[in-house]
Amino acid sequence: MRALDDILVLDLSRVLAGPWCTQMLADLGATVIKVEKPGSGDDTRGWGPPFLADPVTGDRGDAAYYLGANRGKRSITVDMSAPEGRDLLRRLAAKADVVVENYKVGGLAKYGLDYDALKAINPRLIYCSITGFGQDGPYAPRAGYDFMIQAMGGLMSVTGEKDALPGGGPQKAGIAVADLSTGLHAAIAVLAALNQRHRTGRGQYIDMALLDVQVAMMSNQAMTWLVGGAVPGRAGNGHAAIVPYQAFPTADGHLIIAVGNDGQFAKLAGELGHPEWAADQRFALNRARVENRAALIPLIEAETRRYTSAGLLDALERRQIPCGPINTMDNVFTDPQVEARHLRRNVPHPVAGDIPTVASPLRLSDSPVVYDRGPPLLGQHTDEVLRSMLGLDEEAVTDLRARGVI
Secondary structure, eight states: OOTTTTOEEEEEOOSSHHHHHHHHHHHTTOEEEEEEOTTTOSGGGGOOSSEEEOTTTOOEEEEHHHHTSOTTOEEEEOOTTSHHHHHHHHHHHHHOSEEEEOOSTTTTGGGTOSHHHHHHHOTTOEEEEEESSOSSSTTTTSOOOHHHHHHHTTGGGSSSBOTTSTTBSOOOOSSOHHHHHHHHHHHHHHHHHHHHHHHHSOOOEEEEEHHHHHHHHTHHHHHHHHHHOOOOOOOTTSOSSOSSEEEEEETTEEEEEEOOSHHHHHHHHHHTTOGGGGGOTTTSSHHHHHHTHHHHHHHHHHHHTTSOHHHHHHHHHHTTOOEEEOOOHHHHTTOHHHHHTTOEEEEEETTTEEEEEEOOSOOOSSSOOOOOOOOOOTTTTHHHHHHHHHOOOHHHHHHHHHTTOO
């Protein structure tokens, strides 16, 4: 038994924020029906390289981007611009527990697939809309993309090297953090709405906005402004409130040292051959180290350069001083802890056999994630879903396909 194996999700989303949400629901056991445009499907199927290749013919398959956010789903192709296509989706929505969509505000109303229209036929439906800016406010009609949301929500103002240093200036995160965070928050909201429905018997509408999530994710940086009135700036790899807490140079690269308290700093000072630092009034307490960052960091750097990265890592770990390497992706998946936690898994694929996937971080003891369904081919489950869930016979399915509805 899986946590959500009694939940049916109609997934009208594409690209990343919505599919990330629905992949998480699928990992938890929900039946997720991914609705795609006939002939092309989710845009991310073509966002490569790299692409999955057919092991026999070598033909190009789906992009790695798509494969990373659509595990565990069933794909159907339906043309919602056709009246018959809209009817199919309404019939599925009547049976669904959850709908997730990320069209522009009001974009599904013309198809009769908006919340009000579907609520009328399924009052228990939980309907989650994901947009750039939400359903109201002056920006509501605008399209919202991760890059611009990282900028508008403040993330790029605190990410990157200091402006006065080489390479300084605004910098986005290396992943689509606004999209991914919104997907996570959307999944949390859906689970909360499902629990609420257990009590009331009613569904509800969820309004998720990338900008809302990005502003919320600024957390302590946002509170620095709200409470103290100080506008945080870029600090590179340094930490505004903790020292030393950054990347330090070694003889052959860099190592992260993350000293979180004064006791750890004393251990670090001793390991680097300068126990007197821990008694120095400029450095003894974290508050003093923050104030005297410019004096302390060069002293530490002079000592860390005497070590190789591996040698310094070993020395600091023996003293239980928090530290870590800066891994590239190849090193991530050969890291002993990553291997021990089985963060690389295999899932079945209808063409390529078993393909790799990144494990879900959700570890439930009684209802664990099962990796038994890979990302679907475009329209792979159209016939199955229409027959088993809507009762269409072979003749009806063939007719719909001949007319381009599916």
